[in-house]
Amino acid sequence: MKESKVLNLALLTMKNVTITFKTSRGDLLAIDDIYFELNKGETLGLVGETGSGKTVTSLSIMRLLPFNAKISGEIFFDKTDILKLSENEMDEIRGKKISMIFQEPMTAFDPLFTIGQQFSEVLLKHENVSKEEARQRTIKMLKFVGIPEPEQRFNQYPHEYSGGMIQRVMIALALLTNPELVIADEPTTGLDVTIQMQILNLMKKIQKTSNLSMIFITHDLGVISKMANKIIVLYLGKILEIGTVADVIFSPIHPYTKGLVSSIPTLRTNKSERLYSIPGNVPSLNEIGKGCRFYSRCPVRMDICKDKTPQLSEYNSGHFAACWVANKNKVG
Ligand SMILES: Nc1ncnc2c1ncn2[C@@H]1O[C@H](COP(=O)(O)OP(=O)(O)OP(=O)(O)O)[C@@H](O)[C@H]1O
Numbered sequence: 487m488k489e490s491k492v493l494n495l496a497l498l499t500m501k502n503v504t505i506t507f508k509t510s511r512g513d514l515l516a517i518d519d520i521y522f523e524l525n526k527g528e529t530l531g532l533v534g535e536t537g538s539g540k541t542v543t544s545l546s547i548m549r550l551l552p553f554n555a556k557i558s559g560e561i562f563f564d565k566t567d568i569l570k571l572s573e574n575e576m577d578e579i580r581g582k583k584i585s586m587i588f589q590e591p592m593t594a595f596d597p598l599f600t601i602g603q604q605f606s607e608v609l610l611k612h613e614n615v616s617k618e619e620a621r622q623r624t625i626k627m628l629k630f631v632g633i634p635e636p637e638q639r640f641n642q643y644p645h646e647y648s649g650g651m652i653q654r655v656m657i658a659l660a661l662l663t664n665p666e667l668v669i670a671d672e673p674t675t676g677l678d679v680t681i682q683m684q685i686l687n688l689m690k691k692i693q694k695t696s697n698l699s700m701i702f703i704t705h706d707l708g709v710i711s712k713m714a715n716k717i718i719v720l721y722l723g724k725i726l727e728i729g730t731v732a733d734v735i736f737s738p739i740h741p742y743t744k745g746l747v748s749s750i751p752t753l754r755t756n757k758s759e760r761l762y763s764i765p766g767n768v769p770s771l772n773e774i775g776k777g778c779r780f781y782s783r784c785p786v787r788m789d790i791c792k793d794k795t796p797q798l799s800e801y802n803s804g805h806f807a808a809c810w811v812a813n814k815n816k817v818g
């Protein structure tokens with residue numbers, strides 16, 4: 487983190503970002519004062535259970551939050567605060583410099599147009615290319631992500647592709663304009679295990695062959711450990727832990743991260759133990775109190791945890807956790 491400041495490598499900085507939703511039940515604090523940096527060529531894994539705010543975070547970077555959202559803080563992309571850009575300026579960045587691979591690819595495509603038409607439209611919008619050049623670029627990209635007979639596939643509609651295929655096409659679309667940042671929101675959820683592996687391998691290939699930065703979102707810490715350099719553990723809109731893969735997976739600090747790690751079969755060292763699962767359910771956003779958000783489920787909670795929110799504190803260089811218990815052991 488220090489190094490990136492000196493060399494100024496950060497491509498994206500989320501600075502004290504807070505997102506609230508106006509609802510009939512009152513205001514919901516979906517993202518509470520998060521801060522992180524993403525360097526060029528780095529993959530950041532964003533992990534958290536359902537409702538933790540992963541998608542909301544990514545939509546904020548695309549400036550695609552729903553109308554009832556209110557955002558404060560700063561989001562620097564290439565040193566520009568994108569929250570201050572006009573809609574036209576943002577339109578230049580979205581889908582060109584920052585692109586997104588969505589959770590449900592079928593819904594991301596228009597069923598009424600062929601894949602070729604939809605790819606060409608993006609290229610014609612963002613780049614000064616002819617129709618034929620757009621066709622060639624599309625075919626090349628479909629080939630890159632492993633779509634057989636891309637010339638024929640160019641003229642097909644989304645429903646003519648299988649689930650695994652359409653996810654590859656979604657990835658191809660996200661890469662089409664050589665973006666600097668790709669946000670992949672649960673790109674393998676809902677796919678069967680074999681296809682999931684193929685998609686992850688494809689994304690690994692992309693990481694190796696380009697210098698793009700990636701935010702990889704999932705609730706599966708096992709998947710993240712294979713894909714990311716750095717991990718953020720999110721819980722009810724708060725960052726509970728942040729560090730390298732080695733830090734977070736092999737030396738977790740927060741009781742929540744410890745729970746997540748020991749509930750993943752492939753990460754456990756002692757395979758004979760019963761698979762652990764974190765007791766209780768994630769409370770809803772309007773149930774949380776003023777203390778630590780993990781309080782209701784924490785196996786080692788103390789009194790202070792109920793009343794006061796712990797701040798992130800650094801344990802090793804770049805390894806931060808927000809936990810009163812860990813903090814007590816650190817100091818004492
Ligand atoms: N338009 C909205 N109005 C009100 N609340 C919303 C809205 N969109 C999202 N939320 C709330 O914001 C919180 C974070 O949602 P988000 O979709 O980011 O979670 P997530 O971590 O992506 O979960 P999942 O793993 O299920 O995809 C949730 O409590 C959700 O209900």
Ligand SMILES: [Mg+2]
Pocket residue numbers: 540541542589671
């Ligand atoms: Mg989501």
